[in-house]
Amino acid sequence: xxxxxxxxxxxxxxxxxxxxxxxxxxxxxxxxxxxxxxxxxxxxxxxxxxxxxxxxxxxxxxxxxxxxxxxxxxxxxxxxxxxxxxxxxxxxxxxxxxxxxxxxxxxxxxxxxxxxxxxxxxxxxxxxxxxxxxxxxxxxxxxxxxxxxxxxxxxxxxxxxxxxxxxxxxxxxxxxxxxxxxxxxxxxxxxxxxxxxxxxxxxxxxxxxxxxxxxxxxxxxxxxxxxxxxxxxxxxxxxxxxxxxxxxxxxxxxxxxxxxxxxxxxxxxxxxxxxxxxxxxxxxxxxxxxxxxxxxxxxxxxxxxxxxxxxxxxxxxxxxxxxxxxxxxxxxxxxxxxxxxxxxxxxxxxxxxxxxxxxxxxxxxxxxxxxxxxxxxxxxxxxxxxxxxxxxxxxxxxxxxxxxxxxxxxxxxxxxxxxxxxxxxxxx
Amino acid sequence: xxxxxxxxxxxxxxxxxxxxxxxxxxxxxxxxxxxxxxxxxxxxxxxxxxxxxxxxxxxxxxxxxxxxxxxxxxxxxxxxxxxxxxxxxxxxxxxxxxxxxxxxxxxxxxxxxxxxxxxxxxxxxxxxxxxxxxxxxxxxxxxxxxxxxxxxxxxxxxxxxxxxxxxxxxxxxxxxxxxxxxxx
Numbered sequence: 001x002x003x004x005x006x007x008x009x010x011x012x013x014x015x016x017x018x019x020x021x022x023x024x025x026x027x028x029x030x031x032x033x034x035x036x037x038x039x040x041x042x043x044x045x046x047x048x049x050x051x052x053x054x055x056x057x058x059x060x061x062x063x064x065x066x067x068x069x070x071x072x073x074x075x076x077x078x079x080x081x082x083x084x085x086x087x088x089x090x091x092x093x094x095x096x097x098x099x100x101x102x103x104x105x106x107x108x109x110x111x112x113x114x115x116x117x118x119x120x121x122x123x124x125x126x127x128x129x130x131x132x133x134x135x136x137x138x139x140x141x142x143x144x145x146x147x148x149x150x151x152x153x154x155x156x157x158x159x160x161x162x163x164x165x166x167x168x169x170x171x172x173x174x175x176x177x178x179x180x181x182x183x184x185x186x187x188x189x190x191x192x193x194x195x196x197x198x199x200x201x202x203x204x205x206x207x208x209x210x211x212x213x214x215x216x217x218x219x220x221x222x223x224x225x226x227x228x229x230x231x232x233x234x235x236x237x238x239x240x241x242x243x244x245x246x247x248x249x250x251x252x253x254x255x256x257x258x259x260x261x262x263x264x265x266x267x268x269x270x271x272x273x274x275x276x277x278x279x280x281x282x283x284x285x286x287x288x289x290x291x292x293x294x295x296x297x298x299x300x301x302x303x304x305x306x307x308x309x310x311x312x313x314x315x316x317x318x319x320x321x322x323x324x325x326x327x328x329x330x331x332x333x334x335x336x337x338x339x340x341x342x343x344x345x346x347x348x349x350x351x352x353x354x355x356x357x358x359x360x361x362x363x364x365x366x367x368x369x370x371x372x373x374x375x376x377x378x379x380x381x382x383x384x385x386x387x388x389x390x391x392x393x394x395x396x397x398x399x400x401x402x403x404x405x406x407x408x409x410x411x412x413x414x415x416x417x418x419x420x421x422x423x424x425x426x427x428x
Numbered sequence: 429x430x431x432x433x434x435x436x437x438x439x440x441x442x443x444x445x446x447x448x449x450x451x452x453x454x455x456x457x458x459x460x461x462x463x464x465x466x467x468x469x470x471x472x473x474x475x476x477x478x479x480x481x482x483x484x485x486x487x488x489x490x491x492x493x494x495x496x497x498x499x500x501x502x503x504x505x506x507x508x509x510x511x512x513x514x515x516x517x518x519x520x521x522x523x524x525x526x527x528x529x530x531x532x533x534x535x536x537x538x539x540x541x542x543x544x545x546x547x548x549x550x551x552x553x554x555x556x557x558x559x560x561x562x563x564x565x566x567x568x569x570x571x572x573x574x575x576x577x578x579x580x581x582x583x584x585x586x587x588x589x590x591x592x593x594x595x596x597x598x599x600x601x602x603x604x605x606x607x608x609x610x611x612x
Contacts, residue, residue: 172593198590200554220585221558242562242586245555258555265559286559302556309556333553346553353551373597375553394595420554 024186024398024411024418026063032407035068036152038097039090042072043112044080046103049137053103053112056141057148060159060185063400064149064384065407070095082115082124090119097125097152101144109133112140116148126151138187143428158382159184162424164192164202164211165398169416179213181228184380184423186398186411192226200420203246208427212236212246212255223257225272236270247290247299256280256290256299267301267314280314281321289333294340300324302332311345325358327365333376337403338383344368344403346375355388355401368405378423379403389419502537505529508610509593510568511603514549517560517567527568530610531575538578544568545609546586547593549602554588561586568608 040058061067076089080102090098101114109132116126126147132140139160146157161184169176177199182189193199197216204211205225212225221243226233237243241260248255255272258265267280267287281287285305292299299314309332311325325331330348337344340360347356347365352372358365373391380386383403390399392410396417401408411418508530510523519527534540546565548557565584572582594604 168590171595172591175591177590198587200588200590216587216590241584242558244558258559260559260562265562286556286563288555288559289553302553304556309552330552332556348552353553373551391597394597 023189024182024413026059026186026409026411028062028407028409029399030406030408031062031068032065032402034406035066036096037070037094038067038099038152039070039075039093039095040099041075041078041080041101043101043103043114044078049103049110051137051141053137053141053144054099054101056138056185057099057145060142060145061149063185063409064159065402066149066153066384081113082117082127085117087117087119087122095119097148099148106131110137110140112144114144116151138183142183142185155384156382156426158380158384158423158426161381161427162208163378163387163398164204164213164420164422164424165418166199166202166420167413167416167418168198168396179211181211192228201245202420202422203248204422204424205248206250206252206425208425211422212248214244214246223255225255236272241265242288245289247292249292250294250296256292258288258290267299269299291335293336294338300334300336300343302334311343324360324363325365326363327358331356331365335377335379337379338381342403344377344379344386346377355386357386357403357405366405368401368403369399369408371399374399376420378421380423381426387421387423389421502533504540504612505533505610508612509607512564512606512608514602514606515560517563519567519571524571527571528575531572531577534572534577534581535575538581540612541581541583543583543585543611545591545611546584546588547591547605547607547609548589549605550589550592550597551602552589554590558586558588558590561588564606564608 038061040054042054046053058069062069070093074093077086079085079100081100085098085100096119098117098119099114101112104111112130114128115124118125128147130140130144142160145159149157162181163184164179164181167178167180175196177195178191179193179199179202180189181192192211195215195217197219199213199215202211202213209229210225210227212223214221215224220238222238223236223243223246224233225236236255237257239259239261242258242265244258246255246257253272255270257268257270259268264284265286265288267290269278269280280299283305285303287301287303289302290299297316301312301314302309303312308329310323311331311334312321312323314321328347328349332346334343334345342357342359344355344357346353347367349367353374354367355369355374355377356365356367371390375389377386377388385400385402387398387400389396392412396419397413398411398418398421399408507526510526534542544565546561548561562584565586569582569584573579592605594601
C-alpha cells in the first residue's frame, strides 16, 4: 500500500484559480497501427465521482499512440480486482493488458485502488492504492496512467505533466493574448498572464516551477521569468530590439536567447544570477531559436547565414558551429529529443511547414505531421510525443504526433487561436 | 536598459494581469480599458483610430503622392503603412514617396519620434519571423537615415507575425500582413 500526494506544484497551481477556462478538448486524428490492445475497466464505486477515472486513463493510453483501449461496450464483464478477472474473457477479445480498480471517498478526498494484469501470462504486474485530495482526482488518474505506461513499455510516463500555450483573439490593434498552463491533456487550464500586446515563446525551467516568456506588454519585447507558484516575476532582459526565444539550460542557471541589441539577432547566454551575458554567435545574419542539448554541452539554433534558415549546433567546448540540416531550404526552430539523439524541427516542403524529426547520426529527416502550417514543436519529457501549433480551418489549434509519426491528435480550442505550446519537464 | 517611448496612438493601456490578481476572467477580446480612450472599442477588429494598421486602409495605396500636401501644414503624413514582397525587405518603388514624405516630416519636426513596426505574414516560425520583421523595419530606418532623419527620432520594433492586420491563409491576406507601420 502506497499513498500518493500529487506533486506540490500541481497542488499549488490548483490553488491559483477557479479560472479554468479555455480548456482544450482532444480529437484523435490518426491511431497507430501498432498499438497494443488494452482494456481499462470502469472503477467500481466511482459512479458519482466528478471524474471518470478509468476514462481518463483510457484516454491517456489511447492518446499516447502506444495503446488501443477496448471500448467499454465490448467488455464481457467488469471485474474490479484481480481475483475477479476471468482471463479467458479478455483473451477472447484480444486484450493483452487489463486495468481494473475500485474507487471510494476518504475524508475530503478519494482513495483509488488499481491493478494491472498481463492477460496472456494471467499475471498481476502492478497494484497500488492512491489517495488524492478533492481537486486532484484527474491528477491521480494521470499518475496511475504513468505507472501503467511505464510497467508495460519500460518508458517513463508523461501524462502527469503540463503544457504552457498562448491563446490569441482579434486582429491588428485589437488583440488579446493570454498565456495558459494546463494539464498535458489540455484540461484544468489556468491563466498565467493576459495582455493586449503579444506574448510568445514560453519555456519551462527544468524544475517545472518557472516559465520564461516574451511579452510586449511595455510595447517593446522583453523576456520575463515568472514563478508559477507565487505568480512573482522578474524582467530578465529588455534591450533595444529583439528580446526573444528564451531557452533554459538543463541546470536551470542560464538562459539562452536571441537579442538584436548589437544589430542583427544573435544568440546570447545569460547567467540568471549574475545577469552576465556570453555572446555565442557573431554573424551578419539572423541567429535565433536556441535550444540546449540535454547534456548542456551544445546549443541548437536557427541561422540564415547560408541564405535561408537552417539549423546549426554550437559546441561550447570547441566554440565550433556546425550546420546540421541540409534537406530543403527551410529548417528552423529545432528541439532535441531527451536522449539527445534526434532533433525535432519545422521543415518546409512543397506541402508547407511541417514538423519533422532528424536523427543526428544518420542525418535522415522524416516529416511527422501532415498539415501545412505547423509551428513550434515541443517534445514531451519522455520523448514519445511532440506537441506543436497547427491550423484547423481558420483557427490555430494544438496538435501532437508520436515521435515515430504513427499516431496523432489535436487539441482544438472553443474560440480564438491557440499556439506556442511548451511541454513541461517531469513534475514528480 | 530603459527604452524611450514614442508617442503611440493606440494600445496605451496594458491589460496585463498576473493570474493572482486577475480573477474576473474576461476572456473575450477587447476588454474594457481601451474603448474609452481611443474609440477603438468593439467592432469586428477594424480599429479606425490611429496608426493606420486597420484593414480599411490597406487598399488605400494611392495616398503616396497625395501625402505631400499634408506636410505644408506640418501634419504627419496620412499613409503610415507600406507593404513588402514575400521574403523581402526591399522598399518597393511605389512606396518611396511615402517614405520620403515621412522623412521630410521628421526632418522638419525634430522633436517628433516614430516607431517603425515591422510585420511578417504568418508563414514560418515565430521567432524567425520576429527577425524578418525587424529586417523590414531596419530597411525603412536606413531609407529615412539616408534622407537625413536623425537616428534619435527613429526606433525599430518588430512584431513578427504576432499582429496580423488580416486573417486567413491566402496570398491577399499575406500581402496585407507583410508591412511596416509608422507609429508616431
